[in-house]
Amino acid sequence: MRFDILTIFPSFFESPLKCGVLGKAIERGIVRVGVHDIRGYTSDRHRTTDDYPYGGGEGMVMKVEPIFRAVEKVKEEVTREGLRPWVILLTPQGQPLRQEKVIELANRDHLALICGRYEGVDERVRELVVDEEISIGDYILSGGEAAALVVVDAVSRLVRGVLGCGRSPLEESFSTGLLEYPHYTRPRVFMGLEVPEVLLSGNHGEIARWRRYQALKRTYERRPDLLEKASLSEEDLRMLEEIKKDREDKDGHP
Numbered sequence: 001m002r003f004d005i006l007t008i009f010p011s012f013f014e015s016p017l018k019c020g021v022l023g024k025a026i027e028r029g030i031v032r033v034g035v036h037d038i039r040g041y042t043s044d045r046h047r048t049t050d051d052y053p054y055g056g057g058e059g060m061v062m063k064v065e066p067i068f069r070a071v072e073k074v075k076e077e078v079t080r081e082g083l084r085p086w087v088i089l090l091t092p093q094g095q096p097l098r099q100e101k102v103i104e105l106a107n108r109d110h111l112a113l114i115c116g117r118y119e120g121v122d123e124r125v126r127e128l129v130v131d132e133e134i135s136i137g138d139y140i141l142s143g144g145e146a147a148a149l150v151v152v153d154a155v156s157r158l159v160r161g162v163l164g165c166g167r168s169p170l171e172e173s174f175s176t177g178l179l180e181y182p183h184y185t186r187p188r189v190f191m192g193l194e195v196p197e198v199l200l201s202g203n204h205g206e207i208a209r210w211r212r213y214q215a216l217k218r219t220y221e222r223r224p225d226l227l228e229k230a231s232l233s234e235e236d237l238r239m240l241e242e243i244k245k246d247r248e249d250k251d252g253h254p
C-alpha cells in the first residue's frame with residue numbers, strides 16, 4: 001500500500017510515522033508513505049501557497065497551481081509503478097470516515113491525501129484532481145494534516161501483515177458492528193477492584209458468552225444506533241432482552 005501526503009507542513013508527520021504498528025509496517029516496507037511539501041511545487045520567488053479570496057472576505061485560500069503540480073507528479077510516479085492513483089481531499093465537507101469507508105480504501109493500492117489549510121482550497125483543485133473528499137468528523141481542524149494521519153493509520157491497520165499474525169482487525173469494534181467487551185490483565189485485584197471471576201475460570205464457552213454479553217451491553221448503553229446495523233443472532237437478541245430488562249429494573253421504569 002502506498003500513501004502520498006501533500007502538505008505545507010511535512011514535519012508534522014515525522015514522529016507519528018515512526019511509532020507503533022504503523023512505524024513497524026513502514027520500516028518493513030509493507031506500507032510506504034511519501035510526504036510532499038506543496039511549497040516545493042510553487043514557481044514564484046516567495047513560494048506562495050495561498051492567496052486572498054476573490055470576492056473578498058476573511059482568511060486565505062490555498063492556490064490551485066502548486067497542488068495541481070504536486071498531484072500530477074505523484075500520479076506520474078504511482079502510475080509508473082503500476083499502481084492506480086486515487087486522490088483524496090481532507091475537508092470537513094467530505095464524506096464521513098467510518099470503518100466501512102476505511103475497508104473500502106484499504107482495498108486500493110494507492111491513496112494521495114491533500115491536506116487543506118486556511119479557509120479552504122481553490123475550488124478548481126476539487127474539479128481537476130480530487131476523486132473523493134473525506135471528513136474525519138463534524139468538527140473543524142486547523143488543517144487536514146491530522147485527518148490525513150487518521151486515514152493512513154486506520155487504513156494501514158487493515159493491510160495484510162501490518163498487525164502481525166494472530167490479530168484480526170475483523171474481530172474489532174465496528175467490524176463486528178459492536179463496541180468491544182472490557183479487557184483485564186494482571187493484577188487480579190487493584191484498589192479493591194477485582195477481575196470478573198468468569199475470566200479466571202478457564203471455561204472458554206462461558207468466557208465467550210460473557211464477552212458477547214458485555215459487548216452487547218456496552219453498545220446498548222453507549223451507542224444504541226450501532227445495534228440497528230449489527231448482525232445479531234437469536235442468542236444475541238435474548239441477551240439484549242435481558243440487558244434491557246436489567247436496565248429497566250435499575251432505572252425503575254420501562
Ligand code: ADE
Nearest residue numbers: 090091092135136141147
Ligand atoms: N480539515 C479541517 N477539518 C477537517 C475534518 N473534520 N476532517 C477532515 N479534514 C479537515
